[in-house]
Amino acid sequence: MASVEIRDVRKSYGALQVVHGVSAQIADGEFVALVGPSGCGKSTLLRMIAGLEPISGGGIRIGEREVNQLPPKDRDVAMVFQSYALYPHKTVAENMGFALKIQKVSKPEIQERVRRAAEILDLTEYLDRYPRALSGGQRQRVAMGRAIVRSPAVFLFDEPLSNLDAKLRVQMRGEIKELHQKLRTTTVYVTHDQVEAMTMADRIVVMRDGRIEQIGSPLELYDRPANMFVAGFIGSPSMNFLRGRVEEGPRPQFHSNSGAVLPLGRVPRSAIGREVVYGIRPEHLHLADDCVPAEVLVVEPTGAETDVVVRLGDDKVMAVFRDRFSAMASSTIHIAPNLDEIHLFDATTQERLV
CATH class of the missing domain: 2.40.50.140 (Nucleic acid-binding proteins)
Structure with missing residues (x-):
């Protein structure tokens, strides 16, 4: 596990600046949600933490390391995407252990890590199935298991529940929160759904137009919003x-x-x-x-x-x-x-x- 420090991070595409000097501290073991409307820069910021997008200015630290120039594989992070991105020709166990196989981890170690992750996610009975034989929620748990087996310092979630129906989203919210309570791994979670953020996160970062509007606990943002944008975005209705x-x-x-x-x-x-x-x-x-x-x-x-x-x-x-x-x-x-x-x-x- 590790803390994440985002220091005056900026991102530009040519003359277009989309992230404007964002700074935030995420403590070791904390669950932080990045929320805001489409186009606010939250997914771009997550991808910069992961190393999938180069930063245009500022710095990012994970634990004691400055990671600005490190490739994604060396940042000790695991990302769960909106799409499950599972290999259809591989079983659940093979999907979960594939990244470890690429890293030349021994077969017994892969099997043990996959077994532990499957127990945590209630996937043990599905290890020999193929993705086509799983429900949407089960596929999402496999994607989470693929991240867990790597034992990363930081989990990164990019709108992982967007493809699920309303009832399943509620169920998966509880499962992800329970997972964090078990593992206590630092987690950065991007969502446009403020209800997800309110129910899951220790703290919420509200973004608009590439800037941070307010950072605080869910109830701090609900009770004392800094401005009309936060007041209107947090709370439903x-x-x-x-x-x-x-x-x-x-x-x-x-x-x-x-x-x-x-x-x-x-x-x-x-x-x-x-x-x-x-x-x-x-x-x-x-x-x-x-x-x-x-x-x-x-x-x-x-x-x-x-x-x-x-x-x-x-x-x-x-x-x-x-x-x-x-x-x-x-x-x-x-x-x-x-x-x-x-x-x-x-x-x-x-x-x-x-």
């Missing part, structure tokens, strides 16, 4: 945003540009009279008599929860109610925000105020 002003009174209130008036908790004096963006997560809105009137637009029961789209002034807002709820479209309900869970952002810079 995403945070509601309304533009308007904070008005002073016996108690400060938020007046949206579309005519809605919402209560506030404590706000800094600097926010009074200022153009701001009011952020509230759907799960932090609840039903309350004689509070903010809202017109019901859509009701979506999901079983344990009910998603409700309402209109506040001219803004559409999503609310999530934990209890069973039914209402007709165009009817009026009254909702209230949890005052301790309100976020205010600067309307110009989009940085967090409170």
Whole structure:
């Protein structure tokens, strides 16, 4: 195992710069997820750690070694790709042990490493099967086993669950997290799915346009997002945003540009009279008599929860109610925000105020 240090790393393709001076420290044994929308540079950064892409500037250290000039085979990393990339003419055992065979590892040692990895991944009974006889989740576990047998210092995952159906993704999330808890190998995991990152990672690196927006634990990013981008990206359904002003009174209130008036908790004096963006997560809105009137637009029961789209002034807002709820479209309900869970952002810079 080893730590990973990413120091002012940049990547350019000719005149086009796609990664702009990224820096991050990944501790030994830590599980870190790189998240962000398509094109943000997360997979490019992962490939630079692996040595599959040369860096244009900065430095990368794995453990005590600077690896900028080292080829991938000498970096002591193992990568699991989005596609399983299994050899169809080789058995599970042969697929898992192939990299060791290329390295001239002895046959008994290969068999022992494959056996141990198969036990960890619950693949023992499939070692003699060919990939065509496996399900998608089993193939992904074989790809993970191929990485495990190498006993690398760092695991690199590049959106490994993207090709699986929703139910299998949930199952595999748990299996990868359990695997990390068993092995405690430093892991860097790229995904566009923030739910994967929230449920699996020790820390999350949120990227946009080749830059890091915020680094923190899942709940740090959820509770105190640094800006509107992080606030909208982390959490599902995403945070509601309304533009308007904070008005002073016996108690400060938020007046949206579309005519809605919402209560506030404590706000800094600097926010009074200022153009701001009011952020509230759907799960932090609840039903309350004689509070903010809202017109019901859509009701979506999901079983344990009910998603409700309402209109506040001219803004559409999503609310999530934990209890069973039914209402007709165009009817009026009254909702209230949890005052301790309100976020205010600067309307110009989009940085967090409170």
